Amino acid sequence: MLATTERVELLEYAEDLAKKILQSDLAEQYHICLYKLQSSDEAQRKIRHFVRLKDQYDEVQRFGKYHPDYKRVMSQIREAKREMDLDPYVAAFKMAENDLQSLLDQVSVLVGGAVSKHIKVPTGNPFFDTSSSCSSGCGSGGACGCSA
Known part of the structure; x- marks a missing residue:
């Protein structure tokens, strides 16, 4: 693949767009929420608890409802997920993550549409x-x- 002036310019435009996205309010909010989530001992405790239960859940899923701990594990995983999702730092992070993903989706659609509607x-x-x-x-x- 030969490097032409046009390709170099396109790469520079792409890098400029990436920098602008990284400097956007949505990306800043995402990084703030990520930092707060990682700094919250309570949120991290809830996440670790959920991950431990997720390992048990994966084991139970191998056998389905015939596993002897099926009901207990299913109940515990739902409770842990609800507790984790209701944590204010987890909720704020998920909202910021969704907002940033929405921006990236919009950019992808615009770039793809600029090339061809197909x-x-x-x-x-x-x-x-x-x-x-x-x-x-x-x-x-x-x-x-x-x-x-």
Whole structure:
């Protein structure tokens, strides 16, 4: 692949766009929330507890409802997840993460659309999928019923 002036310019534009995204209010909010989440001993305790239960959950899932600890583990994992999700630092981080992901999805759709309206951009967000047959953003290899 030869480096042409046009390619170099495109790479510079992409790097400039990445820097602008990193300097955006959404990215700053994301980093602040991440720092607060990592600094909160209580939130980290809840996350560690959930991860430990997740290991038990994975073991139980191998056998399903026939595992002797199925009901206990399923109940505990739901309670731990609810407790973790209701933590203010976890909730704030998830909101900031979703906001930043939304910005990145919008940029991806704009860049893909600037090239061609037929470019498939896997956003994972049905809001950005423009057709009812998953013509953009599917990425499931046709598992959803589309003709990918």
